[in-house]
Amino acid sequence: MDESEADPVLVVADASRTLVEDAGDALAAAFDVRRVETAGACLSRAEAGSADAVLAAHDLPGVDGLGLLRSVRLSRPALPFVLAPANGSEALAGEALAAGADGYVPADADAETVVARVRDALEGTGRDAGASAGRRYRSLVESSPAPINVFDADGRSIWGNDAVLDLLGLDDRADLIGRSIFELVHPDDHERARRELASVIEAKEATGPTEMRLRTPSRGTRYVRVSTAVGRFRGADVGQAIAVDVTGVREREHQLQLLDRWLRHNVRNEMTVIRGLAEDLRRGAVDDVSAAASRISASANTLLKQAEHERELIETLTESLGEEFVRVNVAAIARRQVAECAAANPHADVELVRADDVEAHVLPALSTAVRELLDNAVRHSDVSKPRVEVSVERDGDTGVLRVADDGPGIPAEERDALSVEAETDQLHHGSGLGLALVYWLVRRSGGDVAFSENDPRGSVVTVRL
Structure with a gap:
């Protein structure tokens, strides 16, 4: 049959199958019938252009026939639409016509009447005076x-x-x-x-x-x-x-609060040590002056390292704000970071145990997040030879990076503090800032971070991209 002679495609929205059972044969003889059960499925066909007309029952799940009609009038203002309720009324008929229906089928109509109303609607396409208004309204909303x-x-x-x-x-x-x-x-x-x-x-x-x-x-x-x-x-x-x-705004506010609290807490701790030892030295209350001086020097070095860490974190987060996503090979990033971590920590056993060929569209700073996960796992371990296993797997359309260690685990309060809804005083001041950096970079890359316990001990951090 020539395409111009093909039967019009009639989408029948009917969850209870009443229309199909009562008028199915007559409809099939006159149209190319495509049955759907929900308003959403009907709208999808309408938006895709795979419908020449719609015949809808009123009793549909979620959105009734009138709601579907209004949705269709926004998506396809001039698409012929006939409402055929199982239990109708004059009031419903009036609402349907006011909402832009091209036809209304009474509940007691026979199959021939149903077909005739659909044909009338098809022949009258474009006569609805509200179609142009619907198109204008949709254009404003869509643009x-x-x-x-x-x-x-x-x-x-x-x-x-x-x-x-x-x-x-x-x-x-x-x-x-x-x-x-x-x-x-x-x-x-x-x-x-x-x-x-x-x-x-x-x-x-x-x-x-x-x-x-x-x-x-x-x-x-x-x-x-x-x-x-x-x-x-x-x-x-x-x-x-x-x-x-405003999620980004809320997250940045939370980031600043965490950074502020982290810095104040750690500076206060180290400065308390320095001030106490300096006071003891001033009073001559220290037996081992060299040991006290070494302790002061160590605290000062800790402060310098913490300040450098925070500076790097702020720079990374600030630079990532305006960066475009890039396509990266996640396994290649993991392989490089594992090699660098193993070289920097010869006392640790850091291994890439699986490396599926996974690509992801992420921020360029994702490699920084992976490095931070590995460094945290080694730095905060409580065993003499830390074991860190890294894997990259494909899960459907998602790439999954896992970092598992045998350390003391990540405190619950530290994990919970990452949420925007968490109070900033939940921040644990160990690896909290590093984890916060990982969390924020992954979130900005459109991914997700989850934490779980390793067996028999330790933690597993799972990044899904």
């Missing part, structure tokens, strides 16, 4: 660099631009449509979100900017400032939430 989510009176998402998908770490708009905003907002911020929703939908008042936390499937907790306005689209009140991602 915005800021994440924008459009939701209904119940707080369910009916559309979002690409920027909001990036913020939430979602691959497809179908993953967003129908989801309640309360699935995305951190549980501790639910009450705040409810107040915002009530102000926008019920009181018709704009809100914000309000800081909230979002939970994302792949990007962890994100901190955002949200401004929400009420709107009217296709006969229904909608909320329009514009978000500004």
Whole structure:
């Protein structure tokens, strides 16, 4: 059959299969039917251009037929859309037409009527006066660099631009449509979100900017400032939430707090030692002057090393702010850092036990993070011959770097202090700053860091990129 003669592709959104069972044969004879069960799946086909028309039941999981209609009108304003509820009413028919439906099928209609309504909708493509307005609205939202989510009176998402998908770490708009905003907002911020929703939908008042936390499937907790306005689209009140991602700002504030506390704590400790020994020397209360002088010199050297370490850390973090990601071979980085660590620490057993060919798109400073992990494992070991094993593995599309040691382990308070939500007084002042550097560099590279116990003792740090 010539492509121009092919049957129109009709996407039937019907979770209960009622439409397929009642009018399936007639629909299949007239159209190329593609059945889906959810509003998100239907929207994906519509956005992909693989639908010439939509026939939707009203009773769909997550988002009902009217919600799907409004989502489609944002994605494909002129796509023919017919609503066919299993239990309809005049009120529902009116809402459907106000929302831009091209046709409405009563619940008691026969199969021929269903087919006829779809044909009428196809023949009337472009007659909807709201189509151009829908296109303009979508263009404004889509062109915005800021994440924008459009939701209904119940707080369910009916559309979002690409920027909001990036913020939430979602691959497809179908993953967003129908989801309640309360699935995305951190549980501790639910009450705040409810107040915002009530102000926008019920009181018709704009809100914000309000800081909230979002939970994302792949990007962890994100901190955002949200401004929400009420709107009217296709006969229904909608909320329009514009978000500004301030996670980077919060993380940098946390970094500065940790650095400040770390420096003050360590300077105070060493200066207390120096001042005490100097006072003892002044009073002539020291039997071994040479030993006291050596101790003062050692504390001074420790301070100098700590100052140099912090300077390097600040430089690394500052330089990484404006750096572009580069593609690197993770195994090559691990191999080089293992060799350098082993050469610098001949008393330690540092070995690369596995090196899959893994590439990742990361900050150039990732090698600094790997070096810091190895140095920490050796420096803070409590055994005479530290054992450090490094592995690089491929896990699907993810690269996994593991550093396992047989040392005393990483204190829980030190691990917990890395989170932006942690109090800065949780910082343990041993390897905490080095781990913080690793955590921040990996996070900025779009990766994740996890900690676990080694068997029979020690720690395992896992970096996923």
